[in-house]
Amino acid sequence: MRIGGRDIRLGVEICEDLWDDDYPISVTADLARAEVDFIVNLSASPYHEGRRDDRAALIRRKVNETSIPFYYCNLVGAQDELIFDGNSLVVDANGHIRAYGRAFEEDLVLVETEGTDSVLLPEIDRDLDLVDALVCGIRDYFRKTGHREAVIGLSGGIDSSLVAALAVRALAPDQVHGVAMPSEYSSEHSLTDARLLAENLGIDYREIPIAGLFRTYLDALADAFAGTRPGVAEENIQARIRGNVLMSLSNKFGWLVLTTGNKTELALGYCTLYGDMSGGLAVISDLSKADVYALSRAINRSAGRDLIPVSCLTKPPSAELAPGQVDPFDYQIVSPLVDAIVEDHKSVTALIRSGYDPALVRDIYRRIRNNEYKRRQAAPGLRVSPKAFGLGRRVPIVNQFDGEYHE
Template sequence: MTLKIAIAQLNFVVGDLAGNAQKIVDAARHAHAEGARLLLTPELSIAGYAAEDLFLRPAFTEACDAAVLGIAAALADLDDMVVVVGHPHGGSLKSRSVSVQLRHNAASVIQGGRILETYAKRELPNYQVFDERRYFTPGQGTCVFKVGGIAVGLLICEDAWFEQPAQLAKYAGAEVLAVINASPYHVGKEGERVARMADRARAVGLPLVYAHGVGGQDEMVFDGASFAVQADGTLALQAESFKEKVVYAQVGRAQAAIEFIAEEGAIAPPREAEAQLWDALVLGVRDYIGKNGFPGAILGLSGGIDSALVLAIAVDALGKDKVRALMMPSPYTADISWIDARDMAERLGVRYDEISIAHTFESYKWALAGEFEGRAEDTTEENLQARIRGTLLMALSNKLGSIVLTTGNKSEMATGYCTLYGDMAGGFAVIKDLLKTTVFALARWRNAHDPFGTG
């Protein structure tokens, strides 16, 4: 007895309920044609993660419920196909003086045109980027359902990081754990997930499949890298990170136990940290700009390493035709700055323009001459240059619709080596989480690799 499980490692869009639903239906039909009889979608796949205060709108949750029913109806003809869909469920109790959340972070089990069960997430994270207790209340139950004679215990993300939900699923008869997730990426997160889920599998003595989405949403990036581990914690499947695809794992009954069937090539080879970090930055830029409908990006190119790195990321994310670089020299700009800026733009093939800020800078100084009389020039005048550049970039953004990418790194932001309303101005800070040492390391890696064939 075997069961082929499909993992919808797909890129969902917050609020695009119709698009997300269609993506699930298409994945289910494709998986069924490939012989799978269970499809796992990521946490909150209908709504997209994280929909934040959209969850507080009753109409949004009702629309999510309707979308889940729509998926059930669309797949009614596949009567032997089971699909797990993540979605918000329920509402809240409100008065003029109190608001009590009755809404759950849930997942429904669909088969034969019906919702068989709906499971509510028990453990709600409320740290770092997570704010789930603002929107949801914890569930209390378990969910175990059968597919092809195998009992599957359903958990949602944080549930699997704690002992009790998995133990309760086992007590309810689960033979394999299915964990659907929305787990934001950070350096080293992939290995951390595998280690923790291996611990969980060993603790309960059950194999575990970890279904994860991929894509960017505001400041978060989801890296995919779905996987499966045996009951002893051994890795049985590891999907590629940052790749949108349907991934398959097969479980079978060996004597009295369930285990994943080993397949050649099922474990993606490990990748160096810089390669994963580059993919995360590229995906974050591509999805922030694409999902928000910007036609392209613009950035100030100074001839320095930070703006050069951001330009390379933007071109890999969007293509050269959607990226524009602007050099804005002043009387204090060294020749090497514009020489390097021109060379970088030429190498990547982007539109490059130079707008001198000398006259604008002098007009600012003239306007302030009376107020500054008797005072020596200092960082005030230096910051004026940065603020002029920020104003010009934002004017082009307003006129053309392209978003301004800021180029400051985490070391500069942390120490205050930046200009308010100057080089901090823009719509998306691409490398704000990179220390300067990481900027250098990533630049060296990119000079040695061309992962997207952009030069």
């Protein structure tokens, strides 16, 4: 092509042409042999934590091998589960970064090809980067599906608080509706925290008690349940009532229900099918419980005040479906273990050899395997890790592999 009176040999790559280590053909090497003057890679590279720096390192390695300037132009926005972070990049023939595009925003970057000035990539605040990614994912999902307003069940806990805060960042306070649905087991502090959160975020807030509906269900099922002890079935009725309330509001007003389950809970099956799993978009389904706390603190830090009430961060997590109930897991131990199994593909055998308690590892692996049927029916979830539940992780529901290698 002719630019500025000069004939320029332009090499064009499409996305994965760059990631050629496992392929028999290297497009970059072929373009170098064709003696192109510079390479442009038109990319739709999905985001996950650390992805920007992975790309930059790979591009600089390619430039060091070829001494050809490289222009990397990446998509911005989201498509269903996938988030595209932009972070476009220009690297000169000496391997120096000449310019970069903004993250999670469209950007026009002009580069003087004859110049020699170089720049450093800005430091990434890991937690705020994840916040920005999820906000981008929510915003684009709403824009592309034609939805304007979101509705969230507010329990007064940390998960729903984070989802509400992310929704406000992605949309606007007047486009987010919070609904508290107290039962006879709901604590007063849960309602207080839900109200305070809604006030801090400036969102619509309403309370729809479900105690009467719950009692009606129990009365209707009294003969069928006769002679049995109350347990999980009765607890989950409450979650399903709440799911029906939110879906009714969605049907009536066109609001999109945002689910509030995190990755650790989805992995372990600590969620109710047709209850708290009901909705149109699973915002934090790829965040571990540990990350839920980390991102909540990051949002408060960036806001300069406690948008998410401190008590949501400090009180023991509870579904409040039974008297005195708290979550049955030590998330500081379980959360990294789930990540090791799901994201790092660690086997039971390898985890036990690395020092984990054998009974705990086997129990967690069994829960992950046995609850695949729930995740198969979950709302699409925004991906921010290298391996998320959903389309990128297809495991048979009937899988019986126990994760152990018997020698």
